[in-house]
Amino acid sequence: MTYPSTQQAIVVNDAENGVTVATVPVPELNAGEVLVRVAYASQNPTDWKHVQYIAAAGDRLGCDFAGVVASSTDPGVKIGDRVAGWVHGGKYKDKGAFAQYVTTDAKLVWHVPDSLPLDQAATFTAPFLTAVQTLIQTQHRPWPPASEGGWIFIYGGSSGVGLFAIQVAKLQGYKVVTVASPHNFDLVKSYGADEVFDYHDAKAAVDNVRRVTGGGVAVALDTISLPESQAISVQTFGEGGGQLNVILGIDAAAAALRPDVKFVYTLLYTWFGKELDYRRRGSDTAAIIPASKADYEWHVESLRRLADLVSKHGVRAPPLVIRGGLEDIAAGLDEMRAGKVSGQRLVYKIGE
Numbered sequence: 624m625t626y627p628s629t630q631q632a633i634v635v636n637d638a639e640n641g642v643t644v645a646t647v648p649v650p651e652l653n654a655g656e657v658l659v660r661v662a663y664a665s666q667n668p669t670d671w672k673h674v675q676y677i678a679a680a681g682d683r684l685g686c687d688f689a690g691v692v693a694s695s696t697d698p699g700v701k702i703g704d705r706v707a708g709w710v711h712g713g714k715y716k717d718k719g720a721f722a723q724y725v726t727t728d729a730k731l732v733w734h735v736p737d738s739l740p741l742d743q744a745a746t747f748t749a750p751f752l753t754a755v756q757t758l759i760q761t762q763h764r765p766w767p768p769a770s771e772g773g774w775i776f777i778y779g780g781s782s783g784v785g786l787f788a789i790q791v792a793k794l795q796g797y798k799v800v801t802v803a804s805p806h807n808f809d810l811v812k813s814y815g816a817d818e819v820f821d822y823h824d825a826k827a828a829v830d831n832v833r834r835v836t837g838g839g840v841a842v843a844l845d846t847i848s849l850p851e852s853q854a855i856s857v858q859t860f861g862e863g864g865g866q867l868n869v870i871l872g873i874d875a876a877a878a879a880l881r882p883d884v885k886f887v888y889t890l891l892y893t894w895f896g897k898e899l900d901y902r903r904r905g906s907d908t909a910a911i912i913p914a915s916k917a918d919y920e921w922h923v924e925s926l927r928r929l930a931d932l933v934s935k936h937g938v939r940a941p942p943l944v945i946r947g948g949l950e951d952i953a954a955g956l957d958e959m960r961a962g963k964v965s966g967q968r969l970v971y972k973i974g975e
């Protein structure tokens with residue numbers, strides 16, 4: 624397949640929260656990589672957060688993509704294959720899914736089953752992998768399908784991570800109790816939640832979770848992970864304590880509420896298996912996260928299993944709304960930053 628030497632892509636600029644559609648080179652293909660012509664890209668909260676706190680001017684943006692392979696150096700991935708994946712957008716000058724073409728490690732794309740449209744496939748990778756990292760890797764649980772039983776509490780069931788976490792937890796045999804806004808109760812139930820309560824009344828939410836679970840849970844995932852959500856989540860645990868997974872930094876005040884609950888914080892970027900300097904923009908102090916070969920292997924293995932989870936076990940995409948192309952992304956980032964995206968993913972149609 625022929626492809627051009629330049630392309631249109633979203634690039635971070637110098638203005639506060641500024642992004643621009645710019646003409647940039649199509650990245651060179653290194654050994655072991657594939658070049659994907661992006662059909663759809665899906666927006667994650669980390670995109671606006673990288674623009675605000677991490678990215679430098681000139682960095683490309685966007686993580687989740689789905690498209691068609693335009694060039695490959697790996698015999699396992701062929702030109703024309705329908706694939707999806709994610710990259711660490713907002714950090715590098717040559718990596719970003721909000722672009723007509725993206726390069727990535729050939730082992731870090733998954734083959735999209737014919738039954739799954741590419742717009743839906745674009746919404747999977749980062750939130751699905753976060754569910755796997757939290758519910759399987761760090762909880763030391765078996766891969767689905769499994770029949771572990773018991774209750775799990777998932778804070779924020781209507782989030783992208785939450786909707787995948789509910790599905791993974793159900794396939795692991797858990798009964799799922801979650802919290803969401805009332806307008807998303809039917810949504811989370813349709814993805815498998817057994818019980819759902821409104822988090823806006825924190826005390827009632829905690830009381831209700833403890834009641835339906837017969838005294839509290841031993842396993843929980845907080846997909847929102849703000850101080851107030853961590854405080855609610857930790858109070859849903861029963862007498863024996865257990866493990867609470869969080870995906871933003873651990874809140875010390877929440878952790879102090881229940882010393883018998885182990886807080887585990889994970890960052891999906893470690894799954895690229897490379898050393899990462901995760902310092903904030905403008906900071907002189909490096910924030911080095913060391914490379915982890917084990918995490919890279921989890922990444923590869925999780926993607927290897929994903930097509931089966933979709934086609935044989937019915938794991939499905941969150942509700943999505945399709946926007947126009949790259950020129951619509953700045954508005955979508957503003958919308959998500961303002962907390963106006965509820966129970967759905969914003970997906971951009973980039974190419975054919």
Ligand SMILES: NC(=O)c1ccc[n+]([C@@H]2O[C@H](COP(=O)([O-])OP(=O)(O)OC[C@H]3O[C@@H](n4cnc5c(N)ncnc54)[C@H](OP(=O)(O)O)[C@@H]3O)[C@@H](O)[C@H]2O)c1
Nearest residue numbers: 668669753781782783784803804807870889890891965966
């Ligand atoms: N550590 C990691 O590796 C990692 C990976 C992925 C995501 N994250 C982080 O995890 C968070 C969720 O990501 P996502 O992609 O799942 O987000 P998302 O889909 O954009 O989340 C939107 C949902 O969040 C809910 N929500 C927003 N504020 C809330 C609050 N204060 N309390 C309860 N629910 C609230 C809303 O629920 P209702 O409308 O029902 O109220 C809304 O449906 C983000 O902060 C993201 O940056 C971290």
